[in-house]
Amino acid sequence: MDLFLQTLVNGILIGGILICLTIGFQLTFGVLHVIDFAVGGWTMLGGYTAYWLVTLAGIDPFISIFLVFALFLLIGRGLGPLIYHVRTSRYARPDLMALAFTFGIFLFMRGGALWLWSYNSRSVDSVLSGQFLSLGPVTIPLMRLSAFLLAMLFSLGLFILLYRSRFGMAVRALAQNHDHAGLMGVDVKRVSAWVYGIYTALTASAGVLIATIYSVNPSVGIRYTLFAFFVAVLAGLGSVGGVLVAGLALGLLEAYVATYIGARYSLLIVFGTLYLVLLVAPKGVLGRGI
Amino acid sequence: MNHKFSRRKFLRNSLLGTGAMTLGFPALNVNAKEHKIRVGVVTSLSGANRFGGNLTRRGYDLWAEEINKLGGIEIEGKRYPVEMFYGDAQSRPASGADAAERLIIQDEVDVLFGPYTSGVTLAVQPISQKYRVPMISGSAESPNVWLAKPAFNFGMIPAVDLTTDKSMVVLAENLGDRAKTASVIGVDEPFSKETAEGFRKGVEESGLDLLSYELFPANSDLSAIVSKLKSSNPDIVAVGGHEDIFINFVSTAKALNYKPKALIMHYGVTSAAFINETGPESNGILGVSVWTEGLPYKDELFGTASDYSELSFSRWGTRPDYTEAACSASGLVLQDAARRLGKAPPWDQGTRAELAKAIEDTDIETFYGPVGFAKEGSHYHNNTKPVPAVVQIKSGDVVPVAPENASKGELVYPIPGTS
CATH class of the missing domain: 3.40.50.2300 (Response regulator)
Incomplete structure (x- = not known):
């Protein structure tokens, strides 16, 4: 029973990490209709930035996460118009061109990380690293709990932004129809650029927590890109709400399979289940977008 | 006497000069090669494994520098300096195979020192086999390398x-x-x-x-x-x-x-x-x-394991790990095999096959530990001696x-x- 409860906690906390990773990705797909291959790259760069801030300036990740958020908001905002330009290109299949474009960005990030930080794994220390909370037989790692809480905070903040602000209204209008939103006076290009900025900021912030929980090296990007894709597909591409359900479901499934069936089969069963769900509900768990 | 410059004379002299140089150059070249042992290093100097690749290079280079300080490898009482050539495997097996082929064909190396990873080694060893160039691998650790029973490849580190x-x-x-x-x-x-x-x-x-x-x-x-x-x-x-x-x-x-x-x-x-x-x-x-500087091993070139560590530290600024040590010891294996072979370089294909046989018969003590290659079984040509x-x-x-x-x-x- 103790192991069962611990597995429950482990699963929920893994879910938190998956939600953190995917929430911004969903937003950018919902609004820009871009499948951003660089999602793992932003995660990796967020982790490395936190690594630099903690080693060079001694800034704890729980403070540097705000700096990382602000920095990547600006970077994403700067890159946003380019993504928008590629996505709305008059040439054939701009959706595929955007995918290829973000893949190029991802490769650039990976090469840059190799050059700057070499191949070795780096861990990011925080005041909460290795700290835990014991509740009877269950141990709750505080870093993972923080990531989970942050995922909830991200989701809440995003919902407030989307449903309680004029900017959010413009974002939702864009998600529904770019042309109509433009005709109603929404500055499509500008809002799209800010959405991309919010996405990179959220994903890089998730990277700070992920690097603190695990470690970061230039090859982790592809791993997180895959995870973000799978959570997003299960959630229903573009559905921010669905990410919460899908992230938790995948986290719990992975934890229980690894504990009671065998870790070797965890990803096989998780992704097998994902394909089955998609056969039954191809629009994702909530069946709708933003 | 007519000292007037004539175009015909100039062309004739130029032609004669060029012809003489063309005919004479191979002789000079062969003469130069006769006195050196050409060693090709295939390793990852760029890409994801460049860190480990450079460790192997350091190990190989340190041996080459030390043996050249003595005048080179001693064969039948005469010393032959070692000349190193490098091929970048770029952390990719296919690039490693290409680099090995270039070293063998263009640089005409007599022997190869092997790559950093087992994946690249698996791609390079058929090339060494094809051209019958012995290869001493200072770093491959996967047992799969030796399952293939490579006739010309020899591994210094026991499989994992x-x-x-x-x-x-x-x-x-x-x-x-x-x-x-x-x-x-x-x-x-x-x-x-x-x-x-x-x-x-x-x-x-x-x-x-x-x-x-x-x-x-x-x-x-x-x-x-x-x-x-x-x-x-x-x-x-x-x-x-x-x-x-x-x-x-x-x-x-x-x-x-x-x-x-x-x-x-x-x-x-x-x-x-x-x-x-x-x-x-x-x-x-x-x-x-498989190796640390505290181990009680020694040889004539490097001294004790601790002496080797000091030497490597003074040369590169960092303490060597087992990979660097195994790569330096690869040179000791070549030295010993060449001495027992007793034939002056350059080595033709037949002589290289004899050299491979001499390497196979290696049984020496080095600062890295004992070296002896398995002659049969699933770890064929892997140094199984170190504990x-x-x-x-x-x-x-x-x-x-x-x-x-x-x-x-x-x-x-x-x-x-x-x-």
Whole structure:
């Protein structure tokens, strides 16, 4: 029973990490209709930035996460118009061109990380690293709990932004129809650029927590890109709400399979289940977008 | 006398001069080659494995520098300097094979020194076989390299399944009655799986009770695995994987309030990067190393293992690890084989085949340890002689703790703060 409860906690906390990773990705797909291959790259760069801030300036990740958020908001905002330009290109299949474009960005990030930080794994220390909370037989790692809480905070903040602000209204209008939103006076290009900025900021912030929980090296990007894709597909591409359900479901499934069936089969069963769900509900768990 | 410059005379003289040079150059070239042994190094000088690739280069270069200080390799009383040529494998097997072919055809090397990773080695060894150029590999550790029974390739580091197997036996013998159970986990990928398999074999050979053996995908979150280990709490936990998995295991275990009584991993734990990244948590962790500077081995060129370490430190500014040591010892193997071959370079294809036979018959003691290549079985042409040392991290230092002849300190068991 103790192991069962611990597995429950482990699963929920893994879910938190998956939600953190995917929430911004969903937003950018919902609004820009871009499948951003660089999602793992932003995660990796967020982790490395936190690594630099903690080693060079001694800034704890729980403070540097705000700096990382602000920095990547600006970077994403700067890159946003380019993504928008590629996505709305008059040439054939701009959706595929955007995918290829973000893949190029991802490769650039990976090469840059190799050059700057070499191949070795780096861990990011925080005041909460290795700290835990014991509740009877269950141990709750505080870093993972923080990531989970942050995922909830991200989701809440995003919902407030989307449903309680004029900017959010413009974002939702864009998600529904770019042309109509433009005709109603929404500055499509500008809002799209800010959405991309919010996405990179959220994903890089998730990277700070992920690097603190695990470690970061230039090859982790592809791993997180895959995870973000799978959570997003299960959630229903573009559905921010669905990410919460899908992230938790995948986290719990992975934890229980690894504990009671065998870790070797965890990803096989998780992704097998994902394909089955998609056969039954191809629009994702909530069946709708933003 | 007419000293007038004539175009016809100029052209005739130029033609004669060029002809003489063209005819004379090969003779000069052959003459130059006669006095040197041309060694080609295929390794990853760029790409993801460039760090390890450069370690191999350092090891090979250090040997070349030292032997050239003496005038070169001694054959039949005469010394032949060594000339090094480099081919960048770019961390890709196919590029490694191309680089090897270039070294053999364009640079006309007499012998190859092998790549950093087993993957590149597997791609390069058919090339060495095709052109019958002996290759001494200072770094390949996967048993798959030797399963192919390469006629011209020789591996200095015992395959990972041998080292992990032997190290677990050594550890169990040292712990005696204090350890009765063990669990083995590993990443489900070729190298890590072979490491884990070796640990499992060692557990069975040493009579320990194997509580669990589990492989997991490289991308797994380790919390479930650590929770299970915490629940069963074996006396020894062995992990097969690479450095990032080790770091993740240590941090996940710490976050879940679990500290195994003994945690043994593989070579990566002895690297400065691992110790830096895990900080005080690395204290007490056990690793496996086929070579450390504290081992009681020596030879004529480098002196003792400790002398080699000092020499390498003064040359490169960092302490050598087992990879650098094995690569430098590759040169000692070539030296010994060339001396026994007794034929002056350059070596034609037939002579190179004789050289390969001489390398196969190697039986020497070096600062790196004993070298002798298996002539049959699943580890064909792998140096199976070294007995790995079990090392333990103590306050950031890597200290050999077993077997007895290599020990420089007490094995701390259980690790303080154990669950």
